[in-house]
Amino acid sequence: MTVLTSTARKRRRTTLIGWSFILPNFIGFAALTLVPVVAALALSFMEWDSYSSPEWVGLANFERMWNNANFWVALKNTCFYALGHIPLTLVAALGFAMLLNRPLRGVGLFRTALFFPYVTSLVAVAVVWNMLFSPDLGPINQFLRAIGIDNPPGWTTSSDWSMAAVVLTSVWRDMGYYMVLYLAGLQTIPPELYEAAKVDGAGAWARFRNITLPSLRPTTFFVVIMLTISSFKVFDLVQVMTEGGPGRSTLVLSQLIFREGITQGRFGYSSAISMVLFVIVLLVTLIQFRIQQRSER
Amino acid sequence: MTALLDTPARVTGRTPRSTSRGGTAGKVAGYTLLIVLSLAVMIPFAWMLSSSLKQNNQVFTVPIQWIPTELRWENYAEIWDRIPLWTYLGNSMILSVSVTALQVLTGSFAAYGFAKVRFPGRDALFLAYIATIAVPWQAYMVPQYIIMQKLGLVDTHLSLILLQAFGAFGVFLMRQFYLTIPDELSEAARLDGLSEYGIWARVILPLSKPALASLALLTFVNTWNDYMGPFIYLTSNDLWTVQIGLRAFVGLYDAEYAMIMTGSVISVVPILTVFLLGQRYFVRGIATSGLK
Numbered sequence: 001m002t003v004l005t006s007t008a009r010k011r012r013r014t015t016l017i018g019w020s021f022i023l024p025n026f027i028g029f030a031a032l033t034l035v036p037v038v039a040a041l042a043l044s045f046m047e048w049d050s051y052s053s054p055e056w057v058g059l060a061n062f063e064r065m066w067n068n069a070n071f072w073v074a075l076k077n078t079c080f081y082a083l084g085h086i087p088l089t090l091v092a093a094l095g096f097a098m099l100l101n102r103p104l105r106g107v108g109l110f111r112t113a114l115f116f117p118y119v120t121s122l123v124a125v126a127v128v129w130n131m132l133f134s135p136d137l138g139p140i141n142q143f144l145r146a147i148g149i150d151n152p153p154g155w156t157t158s159s160d161w162s163m164a165a166v167v168l169t170s171v172w173r174d175m176g177y178y179m180v181l182y183l184a185g186l187q188t189i190p191p192e193l194y195e196a197a198k199v200d201g202a203g204a205w206a207r208f209r210n211i212t213l214p215s216l217r218p219t220t221f222f223v224v225i226m227l228t229i230s231s232f233k234v235f236d237l238v239q240v241m242t243e244g245g246p247g248r249s250t251l252v253l254s255q256l257i258f259r260e261g262i263t264q265g266r267f268g269y270s271s272a273i274s275m276v277l278f279v280i281v282l283l284v285t286l287i288q289f290r291i292q293q294r295s296e297r
Numbered sequence: 298m299t300a301l302l303d304t305p306a307r308v309t310g311r312t313p314r315s316t317s318r319g320g321t322a323g324k325v326a327g328y329t330l331l332i333v334l335s336l337a338v339m340i341p342f343a344w345m346l347s348s349s350l351k352q353n354n355q356v357f358t359v360p361i362q363w364i365p366t367e368l369r370w371e372n373y374a375e376i377w378d379r380i381p382l383w384t385y386l387g388n389s390m391i392l393s394v395s396v397t398a399l400q401v402l403t404g405s406f407a408a409y410g411f412a413k414v415r416f417p418g419r420d421a422l423f424l425a426y427i428a429t430i431a432v433p434w435q436a437y438m439v440p441q442y443i444i445m446q447k448l449g450l451v452d453t454h455l456s457l458i459l460l461q462a463f464g465a466f467g468v469f470l471m472r473q474f475y476l477t478i479p480d481e482l483s484e485a486a487r488l489d490g491l492s493e494y495g496i497w498a499r500v501i502l503p504l505s506k507p508a509l510a511s512l513a514l515l516t517f518v519n520t521w522n523d524y525m526g527p528f529i530y531l532t533s534n535d536l537w538t539v540q541i542g543l544r545a546f547v548g549l550y551d552a553e554y555a556m557i558m559t560g561s562v563i564s565v566v567p568i569l570t571v572f573l574l575g576q577r578y579f580v581r582g583i584a585t586s587g588l589k
Contacts, residue, residue, distance in 0.1 A: 014415065014416050018410045018419060021493070022406075025463050028463030029426070029464075029468075032441060032463060033429050033464075033465065035444070037432055040439065043439070099327065100331070110331050112576060113335045113338060113339055115579070116339075120342075121539065122522050123524065127557055128342075131344075131357075131554065137358070138357070139361050142360065142361060180580050184583075236525055239528070240524060254433075258435070258525075261439035262529055267443060274435055282431070
């Protein structure tokens with residue numbers, strides 16, 4: 001054994017101490033997150049169900065997925081959900097944050113009210129909105145008839161409108177969370193910027209476009225990434241509100257993974273679908289990074 | 298930075314006269330808009346509460362009755378006989394408290410290693426943590442399920458506790474906070490002869506109470522409201538959480554509108570209480586996760 005110099009010994013000691021801090025969390029994290037993530041990748045190239053032993057099949061799972069109508073329906077529905085959920089939540093969150101970022105008395109009360117849907121039990125949210133969307137006697141359609149729309153949509157009972165109902169509910173639920181992020185972002189903008197713009201005669205819209213939006217770019221970047229991740233992995237709300245129906249009109253990728261992997265026990269095939277989900281999230285995030293970097297230059 | 302959130306927004310430096318003219322009109326418009334929009338956001342809650350005090354056949358009426366003619370408080374007494382709500386509430390509580398305690402403890406401990414101790418490989422390891430935040434849970438839930446199946450833990454509370462207690466989010470949030478604590482503090486404590494564990498326990502932990510509260514609240518609410526985890530892992534009725542139990546009730550008695558709303562209100566009450574007690578920590582925690 002070589003004699004360690006005192007600095008080397010000290011370094012080893014620090015490393016040990018560092019690891020000892022991380023270890024209690026890392027054991028659980030490695031066994032139940034890191035290993036499964038790597039395993040999912042490997043499984044997607046294998047044929048394995050609960051009864052047989054795993055067997056390497058190359059791209060067979062992906063081929064099967066490519067030819068499976070359910071997969072394409074779920075992919076389309078998930079994208080449709082994301083395209084509705086991301087921009088609507090973003091606009092609502094930013095709008096409310098702008099309204100609340102003013103010297104008004106009782107702002108805290110409004111903030112609490114607007115944030116409240118986010119902490120409400122998911123099942124309660126889904127159940128209440130399902131009733132609100134009730135086609136014949138539900139409050140929403142009563143309101144729509146009262147303002148002169150004779151044939152209001154069937155919402156969760158109609159395959160054309162069910163996804164719209166889910167999107168609206170999810171925007172209502174999530175906007176408070178992102179509003180808080182935007183509020184934090186708004187408060188980092190120095191007031192002097194607005195003062196200077198006012199002196200230069202810039203109107204409210206010009207100030208919003210030229211000061212607020214650019215200053216909020218880091219927040220928006222973070223919000224869009226969080227929204228993207230959460231949109232593509234949507235499950236809970238859809239499962240409780242519509243269970244993917246009527247028909248397959250709200251079937252999303254997560255549900256397909258759940259049905260194939262856990263209900264049917266097709267571990268390999270469901271992992272292949274989850275890799276697609278992962279790659280989509282990764283690509284959208286990378287594109288966001290590129291846009292962010294370009295605008296910083 | 299985040300402390301700013303608790304103070305009302307800045308007052309712009311206008312002269313009093315100019316605020317009294319354009320300012321007042323703007324303020325009234327702002328208030329009106331805020332009140333109308335906030336009320337619109339709260340409508341589903343109003344409807345839920347009002348329906349929970351009705352009879353089933355009074356829930357869907359034309360026009361809507363916002364205040365029931367006769368308040369049926371009995372709904373709140375009867376629901377306990379209809380579904381084992383106490384068991385469900387208890388299960389939700391067991392899961393939420395255990396997950397929160399483990400997450401806060403191991404998360405803040407690990408975060409100290411990541412933020413205050415320098416050793417080779419530390420940053421690569423942290424990157425692995427961050428990367429998994431971006432991986433949707435659905436992408437690896439099947440291998441996770443297989444592991445739990447092999448361990449014989451499917452359909453136990455322990456499976457869910459283990460799955461949710463070691464999340465990367467807690468480590469990330471606490472590290473972000475620890476980075477804002479100046480290194481001089483731990484240096485000084487080191488010179489005083491405190492070990493690294495002593496510094497964590499006596500210097501850093503007391504300073505990070507607000508961040509700990511944020512993490513605890515966010516974890517508690519997320520675990521309480523989680524649907525997918527219990528839905529996949531818990532099959533025995535007596536292990537179900539409030540979310541699963543309520544959903545099952547809705548599935549069985551889908552025409553008992555009033556009773557369903559009563560159950561919904563009860564499932565919201567515990568989380569509402571926790572939220573109202575600690576809402577400033579919520580807001581801070583979320584804001585911290587967004588500011589880098």
